[in-house]
Amino acid sequence: MQEVMKKRAKELLASGEVTRVIGWKKNEFDYDITPAVFETAEAIDRDFVYDDFCGPNLSKFTFQHQKNDTKTLVFLKPCDTYSMTQMVTEHRVNRDALYIIGIPCFGKIDIEKIKADGMTGILSVTSEGADVKVHTLYGDKTYVKIDVMAERCLACKSKYHTIYDELIGEEGEVMETDRFDQVKELEAMTPDQRFEFWRGELSRCIRCNACRNACPACTCESCVFDNPESGIAQKAAADSFEENMFHIIRAFHVAGRCTDCGECSRVCPQHIPLHLLNRKFISDINGYYGEYQAGEEVGQRAPLVNFTKEDVEPDVVAKGGK
């Protein structure tokens, strides 16, 4: 797959169809992958990679590195395309300046799961089919891929690309998932238990803003938390409750726009399951307004910013919380 992608990227660069390529770049370790812009065939040959560690959603990176005056090639996994579609709907990227190639994804590996198993001194990790071979200073170990797959990939919602100019590989389908199981567990808690759960999780937050920076729904010109005029910036730093408020406000801001790509939880250095906040909103929106998946189609109208005669009356909305 990686070689096919490299070849196609170089072709498009050579033909002048695109002048830049957005993809993934290998760093010091196999599992340490970052998004990158490639401008030459040499750079692609040297650094371009696509493997089971290429988790980062390139849509947000594309937004950050977009250029209007030239065409950029971007490779998108199925779940990345939902984010891209949502951004196009919100006019946050210039679709005309992009050449999108949809690529298949068979689930990404979460290195933290391997490390949690006690593996240290990891030299390399190779993934072939269902086998994940970990080569360390102290010996080798082989895992079954599904055991070390990222949580979000275990609850994969779709193998289907919602936006692309061309596809490499075969188009997949929208999947049946049990991604709301954990939401149901949270809903089953008493308000006190739930409050304690979230205080426990959110108290670890160090306000590094990684979630906000990675989130493809967080594309505001100026974030309300950075705008002293908003009256919110200081709210999120008022007291020990700040971290909680930051994440809850953020969840409200992306409600109805979040595609459930899971980047917030992936990038969190404190391993806070932030995606659960968003999933709760998605599950509520589905319940109140009928099934809705953000980023399915360009121009779709999200239930929260739309009106239909069938909309629930406000008194139907359940009461909860503390």
Next chain:
Amino acid sequence: MQKIGVFVCHCGTNIAGTVDVKAVAEALGKEPGVVFSTEYQYMCSEAGQNLIKDAIKNYGLTGIVVCSCSPRMHEATFRKTAAAAGLNSYMVEIANIREQCSWIHKDVKVATEKAIVLGRTAIAKVALNTPLTASETPVVKRALVIGGGIAGIQTALDIADAGYEVDLVEKEPTIGGKMAQIDKTFPTLDCAACILTPKMVDCAQNEKIHIYAYSEVESVKGFVGNFNVTIKKKARFVDETKCTGCGICTEKCPMKKTPNLFNLGLDNRSAIYIPFAQAIPKIATIDADYCNMLKNGKCGVCSKVCAAGAIDYKQQDQYIEQQYGAIVVATGFNPIKLDNYSEFAYNESPDVVTSLELERLMNAAGPNGGTLLRPSDKTHPHTIVFVQCVGSRDTTDCGKPYCSKICCMYTAKHAMLIRDKYPDTEVYVFYMDVRTPGKNFDEFYRRAVEDYGVHYIKGMVGKVMPQPDGKLLVRGSDLLTDEQLKIEADMVVLAAAIEPDKTARPLATMLTASMDTNDFFTEAHPKLRPVESPTAGIFLSGVCQGPKDIPETVAQASAAAAKVIGLLAKPALKSNPCTAHSDENLCNGCSSCERVCPYGAISYVDKEFRMPDRTTKVRRVASVNPAVCQGCGACTVACPSGAMDLSGFSNKQIMAEVDAICR
């Protein structure tokens, strides 16, 4: 530096009875920015207003807070007061310490404390107010009336009479509504059709009135003076411009087994039909659920016999867009479904009928040509039992808590008419109370009892049991004699409660007009503004606002028309200066605001921005048309980056209010 004046009103004892107004004035006098604080018996009186004017001049006030009743009552008054003293009228805030405080609390300490918080909140807001100036918008000189019953007809006629264009939208193929189905009207017993059809004809002939029959309101946008409405004209499969209403198609149509809805399904008609002889417009309509041609593509008889060539099986729904200055809701009512009342055996026996069905059974154009016969075997009934309050004044979940208001009178009418025409028929009426307020109403009811010998029994029917011989065994109790009664009846007539038409709720949502828990439209003030909705430019006519008989409906319909005429006669309306605006530096151009805007006031422009590194960037940003914006604020909460803000209700002001409450 702000100089704020606070004026606390006693409202007689309305506020002062539960709120220590002196303590409120004293406490609010210590708030930052407040330079003057006082209380007075009636702030809205001329003396009270003079007190405000003097304080504005003497203390050079830059903003005032009036702690009084709801801003709905006197905000306009105090804005004028401020303007008269040279203060911008938008530098006035009202703290509602009556409806939201004194009226709902009994404890003086609690109420006083809350009044202080409410006052403090208004002070926090007024400190951030900025002077605003209203502009003017024109009024479209055309009215829309939704519902073509007697209410809608009367309203349309009166508006047209004043010289304004009116569009009358009716969802059925003909106007006329429920009144067209009624046989005789109380208390005069004149025939309903005889008094209604001339008005229907007037509507059709009036060149100012355009009737959209078999049509529904699809969407409503805009605001008072400038509503944009889409009307869906449902496909009749008959070309209105060609059909002459001759009725040959209805005679020749082979699908004769179509339930006749005008006769409430008591008999059948053809699949192509004209609801009744005097229908307006008199145009045939094909019932797509029964027409063989539309269902299976086989038949086409009507098309062959139509000399005018009006049949068009391929006709589609049409959408018409029109602008209106005012909208009148006249959506009317229906009897409730009686599925929850199995004790009356309505679904078991065809001889148990509703009162509206009885109207059709007695009507000359009804299924029996005006002779009252039992639906089951077409024999003459000798004993008829009427049951009142079926679903009315019922506080269980089955029925309606309110009195349907018309049933006592129409039941007396039915009983009297039956006794008059068929003196050998015994008539029993079970009632909870007989309610006959109204001109000549009690006299009418007494005639039924005294002159016509109708047996009125105070009590409820417990059970109606169909017997094998076709009789209906009615078990009930007579509360006055404390007896259990068993009556062998031939027919039972149920005075089913009335409820607002089901189309009213979605319509209310489209109009942003409020409704009560029973789905009746709410009036702007229950006593003083009974024909206006709280939403500007929306007026109420007939039963959609609450149960009414025909004279009351007609009176209200004319009242609504008078309000509409008053609005349309204005050359222009003062527009609300509290409109939204976007901070282009923060705007993402994401379209969220445009999507929630009910008025279509937001559009987007590409603008060039200078970036920190001296480059320029073209971005898509929102732009609000202040002439169209109504200041609802939906965009300000939809905006993810906080770029949208509302003059007079800025995000900062609202935050300041919240902070003041939480302090």
